[in-house]
Amino acid sequence: xxxxxxxxxxxxxxxxxxxxxxxxxxxxxxxxxxxxxxxxxxxxxxxxxxxxxxxxxxxxxxxxxxxxxxxxxxxxxxxxxxxxxxxxxxxxxxxxxxxxxxxxxxxxxxxxxxxxxxxxxxxxxxxxxxxxxxxxxxxxxxxxxxxxxxxxxxxxxxxxxxxxxxxxxxxxxxxxxxxxxxxxxxxxxxxxxxxxxxxxxxxxxxxxxxxxxxxxxxxxxxxxxxxxxxxxxxxxxxxxxxxxxxxxxxxxxxxxxxxxxxxxxxxxxxxxxxxxxxxxxxxxxxxxxxxxxxxxxxxxxxxxxxxxxxxxxxxxxxxxxxxxxx
Numbered sequence: 330x331x332x333x334x335x336x337x338x339x340x341x342x343x344x345x346x347x348x349x350x351x352x353x354x355x356x357x358x359x360x361x362x363x364x365x366x367x368x369x370x371x372x373x374x375x376x377x378x379x380x381x382x383x384x385x386x387x388x389x390x391x392x393x394x395x396x397x398x399x400x401x402x403x404x405x406x407x408x409x410x411x412x413x414x415x416x417x418x419x420x421x422x423x424x425x426x427x428x429x430x431x432x433x434x435x436x437x438x439x440x441x442x443x444x445x446x447x448x449x450x451x452x453x454x455x456x457x458x459x460x461x462x463x464x465x466x467x468x469x470x471x472x473x474x475x476x477x478x479x480x481x482x483x484x485x486x487x488x489x490x491x492x493x494x495x496x497x498x499x500x501x502x503x504x505x506x507x508x509x510x511x512x513x514x515x516x517x518x519x520x521x522x523x524x525x526x527x528x529x530x531x532x533x534x535x536x537x538x539x540x541x542x543x544x545x546x547x548x549x550x551x552x553x554x555x556x557x558x559x560x561x562x563x564x565x566x567x568x569x570x571x572x573x574x575x576x577x578x579x580x581x582x583x584x585x586x587x588x589x590x591x592x593x594x595x596x597x598x599x600x601x602x603x604x605x606x607x608x609x610x611x612x613x614x615x616x617x618x619x620x621x622x623x624x625x626x627x628x629x630x631x632x633x634x635x636x637x638x639x640x641x642x643x644x645x646x647x648x649x650x651x652x653x654x655x
Contacts, residue, residue, distance in 0.1 A: 331646060333585040334552040335569065336528065337363050338372040338632040339601060340389075341401055342566055343556040353385045355604040360389045362558075363601050364396045366367055366593040368402060368569075369526060370423060372554075375401040376415040377408040383415050392420035399465065404453025413460035423463040425495070426453050428482075430468035435478050443478050447485045450464060454489035465493035465528065483519045493526045493552060494519075498541060501534025501564065509544035516549045528552035531567045536565035538549040543575055546583055557601040558609055558616065570594045570615040570647070595648040 340363075351359070356373075361372050373390065376383040390398045398419045402408035402427045416422035427451045429435075435442045455528065457464045466486040468474055471473050474482075483494050490491040496515070498508060512529070516522055528550070531538040542553045559568030573589045580586060596617040602609050611618045621644045 331547060331585050332551070333583075333587050334369040334526065334554050334615055335587055336370040336372065336399070336529075336554040337366075337368040337556065337569060337587055338530075338554050338566065339363065339556040339560065339569075340385075341372040341374050342530075342554075342562060343560040343601075344374070347609075348486055350432075353381065353388060353606055356385050357388055357392060358555075359591055359601060359604060360393045364393050365590070366597050367454070367588055367590045368396060368625070369552075369588060370397040370399050372401060372425060376411040377402060380389065383411060385563070386412075386415040387417075387595050389526075390416045390422065394420055397421040397423050397463065399425050400455075401425045402425070404456075406429040406456055409453070409457050409460065411605060416461075420447070421463070422461060423493075424457050424461045425465045425467065425490075426476050427467040427469050428453055430470060430474045430478065432470075432473055432475065435475065447481050448479065450482045451485040451489045454486050454491050458490045463493075464491045465495055466478065466491040466528065467495040467497050468522065469497065470499045472511065473500070474502045474506060476511070476518075480515065480518050483525075487519070487521045487525045489530040491525060492510045493528050494522070495528040495530055495552070495554065496545070496550075497530040498532055499530075499539075501532035501538065503531070503541050504537060505540045505544035508541040509548040512548035512550050526552050529553035530552060532561065533564040533566060536564070538565070539571045539575070542567045542572055550607070551585070560601065560605060560606065560607055560609060568614070570598060572595060574615050574642065574647070577646070591646050596644045615642075621649065644652045 374382040374386040376386050376567045386400050400416055402412040412424050430446055435446045468482050527550045529550045531541040553572050555567040555569040555572050557569050573587055576583050577628040
């Protein structure tokens with residue numbers, strides 16, 4: 330499959346930015362812009378976390394079309410039932426289930442804890458199937474989970490009906506080569522992996538969220554979870570605009586494409602920045618003010634004579650109508 334799905338979690342994980350309080354009406358405005366951006370999935374919120382989140386997910390599900398709307402839920406009946414109610418009127422609903430799996434929950438060599446974790450994953454997905462056809466399953470802290478445990482969890486979740494399997498670098502601990510190797514290992518060792526889309530969700534604590542996500546894509550992941558401007562808990566998430574433009578600009582290397590309308594990137598970035606109050610750094614890749622502003626004036630040389638520049642991205646590709654060079 331040469332299509333890379335873009336799962337946007339600006340409204341859910343991005344909403345965990347400290348000091349970022351976005352009213353429901355503004356979240357709906359962002360959701361509508363994300364639909365214009367043509368992301369594949371909008372994760373609208375976490376219905377069981379608060380009544381406000383429930384109502385926000387419900388409103389987005391009722392009002393936004395042309396895109397899948399997802400809700401996050403712990404793998405317990407109460408959460409799943411609330412998510413189902415919130416997504417009742419969505420034209421294309423998805424539930425995103427998670428269960429604990431890291432070494433703190435499943436210590437290496439603890440066979441009882443391992444069996445219990447696998448059982449919890451299976452039961453969560455089976456209960457979710459009562460309400461949803463489209464289920465995504467995430468083992469929490471997957472990147473630090475013992476690989477053998479992770480294989481068992483994923484096989485059980487897929488067997489129970491999960492259509493998407495998400496590998497989360499929950500605390501931003503991974504580095505690209507290691508994370509890519511993990512994705513390759515899962516593709517080779519999870520016996521029913523061909524029945525699910527392999528997804529990744531990376532945090533930016535070491536500044537590697539985009540690099541880790543792209544390493545995973547190269548290793549075979551076909552969905553990336555990301556946020557506009559890279560906002561999110563702590564140091565943030567993988568930046569949607571950087572993922573999309575890296576894939577678009579280097580299809581020769583990655584061999585995949587997205588369905589995102591890149592001309593809506595700048596507008597999306599500005600809207601999210603304005604409504605969340607999080608300013609975009611001037612030197613931010615793709616959407617920063619300096620992204621297309623050339624400081625060094627190149628003298629007449631082969632670049633100019635051939636009509637080329639030292640830049641490979643045209644501002645118009647992200648919806649900037651005039652160059653930022655001045």
